[in-house]
Amino acid sequence: MKVLAFNSSARTGDVSKTEIVLDYLVQGMREAGAEVEVIELRKKKIRYCIGCFTCWTKTPGICIHKDDMTKEILPKYLENDLVILATPLFHYTVNAVMKTFIERTLPIALPFFEKRDGVTAHPYRHKVPPIVFISVAGFPEESVFDALKFYVNFLFHEQLLAEIYRTSSEMISKSSTGKKVSDIREALIQGGRELVQSMKISQETMTRIKKPITNFEEMAPLGNLMWQTCINEGVTMGDAQKSGLIPRPDSIETFLILMKFAFKANKARDARFTIQFNFSGQVAGECYFVIENGRFKTGLGKSSNPDLVIESPFEVWMDIMTKKADGQKMFMEKKYTTQGDISILIRMGEFFGN
Numbered sequence: 316m317k318v319l320a321f322n323s324s325a326r327t328g329d330v331s332k333t334e335i336v337l338d339y340l341v342q343g344m345r346e347a348g349a350e351v352e353v354i355e356l357r358k359k360k361i362r363y364c365i366g367c368f369t370c371w372t373k374t375p376g377i378c379i380h381k382d383d384m385t386k387e388i389l390p391k392y393l394e395n396d397l398v399i400l401a402t403p404l405f406h407y408t409v410n411a412v413m414k415t416f417i418e419r420t421l422p423i424a425l426p427f428f429e430k431r432d433g434v435t436a437h438p439y440r441h442k443v444p445p446i447v448f449i450s451v452a453g454f455p456e457e458s459v460f461d462a463l464k465f466y467v468n469f470l471f472h473e474q475l476l477a478e479i480y481r482t483s484s485e486m487i488s489k490s491s492t493g494k495k496v497s498d499i500r501e502a503l504i505q506g507g508r509e510l511v512q513s514m515k516i517s518q519e520t521m522t523r524i525k526k527p528i529t530n531f532e533e534m535a536p537l538g539n540l541m542w543q544t545c546i547n548e549g550v551t552m553g554d555a556q557k558s559g560l561i562p563r564p565d566s567i568e569t570f571l572i573l574m575k576f577a578f579k580a581n582k583a584r585d586a587r588f589t590i591q592f593n594f595s596g597q598v599a600g601e602c603y604f605v606i607e608n609g610r611f612k613t614g615l616g617k618s619s620n621p622d623l624v625i626e627s628p629f630e631v632w633m634d635i636m637t638k639k640a641d642g643q644k645m646f647m648e649k650k651y652t653t654q655g656d657i658s659i660l661i662r663m664g665e666f667f668g669n
């Protein structure tokens with residue numbers, strides 16, 4: 316099977332979630348024996364359609380522009396058994412690069428009018444390959460894709476073989492070891508294999524690909540914290556990801572959410588302890604977390620029987636957590652104090668990632 320994939324993301328590498336999702340699908344397709352070429356549209360010269368209809372009359376099937384779309388992309392598009400279109404969701408629809416590309420496929424249509432599924436349409440000039448459509452979006456609800464789904468189905472009709480819509484895209488990275496992201500990765504690779512083997516993605520695999528990673532209640536406090544940290548540090552989100560910048564909690568609630576997010580369940584399978592935090596200063600209050608056989612629970616107030624109690628000004632602990640201050644040095648300088656099993660403190664780095 317010959318497959319041609321178009322990626323319209325402006326970004327690349329681990330920051331491009333379109334690229335990550337596409338890469339895994341392509342990996343599965345190659346494993347199943349397909350020959351896959353990926354075209355990164357951002358690297359191509361594709362001018363806007365100027366609506367002259369030259370491609371419909373004067374030079375049938377050939378666009379007036381002599382750019383990469385005319386010379387390279389459109390001829391290739393028609394040669395393949397399957398085409399993948401992958402776009403980030405921008406303002407609830409395809410991004411401008413993908414839209415420009417789609418408009419420039421006008422030469423493959425004929426000018427004549429026909430009725431298709433009860434509505435006016437143009438027939439194709441050529442046999443067109445089936446399409447797998449991929450989009451990724453930052454928001455957590457699947458409904459963020461509603462407008463795009465409508466458009467994609469209206470545009471591609473029966474040409475559409477599969478649609479992959481991945482929410483909470485910014486929580487996906489190739490280096491992520493979390494169970495949810497790992498399962499999505501496996502499901503995408505499996506989806507690629509299935510497409511080659513049976514020209515469809517099974518319902519079971521699709522459910523795994525689309526499985527929610529988070530919800531608004533969980534994502535918003537963490538996301539807002541990350542944006543605020545970027546604003547405070549004067550860095551972009553991309554810089555923050557590359558440098559492993561840790562969002563700085565501004566309340567006990569956000570501190571607990573962050574700890575929950577950073578918790579590495581697989582490293583804490585045999586651990587069993589409770590840590591109590593008594594914070595002072597601008598953000599004063601008490602909270603605790605319990606780690607028990609790979610599970611992580613948090614609570615506000617006092618726990619009944621903590622193994623370790625940490626007394627610290629909130630700002631000092633946040634400096635340590637965000638790696639602005641050295642925990643050992645701060646301890647020696649008595650900026651915070653502990654009671655109980657101090658070995659837990661030394662092992663904290665094992666149980667929590669960035």
Ligand SMILES: Cc1cc2nc3c(=O)[nH]c(=O)nc-3n(C[C@H](O)[C@H](O)[C@H](O)COP(=O)(O)O)c2cc1C
Binds near residue numbers: 334403407408484
């Ligand atoms: C201009 C712009 C518009 C966006 N619009 C939306 C949107 O409507 N809904 C959404 O959930 N995410 C939106 N996002 C977030 C992107 O969909 C998300 O960051 C995605 O991962 C981008 O793809 P990339 O990682 O390949 O660059 C937008 C991002 C940008 C830059």
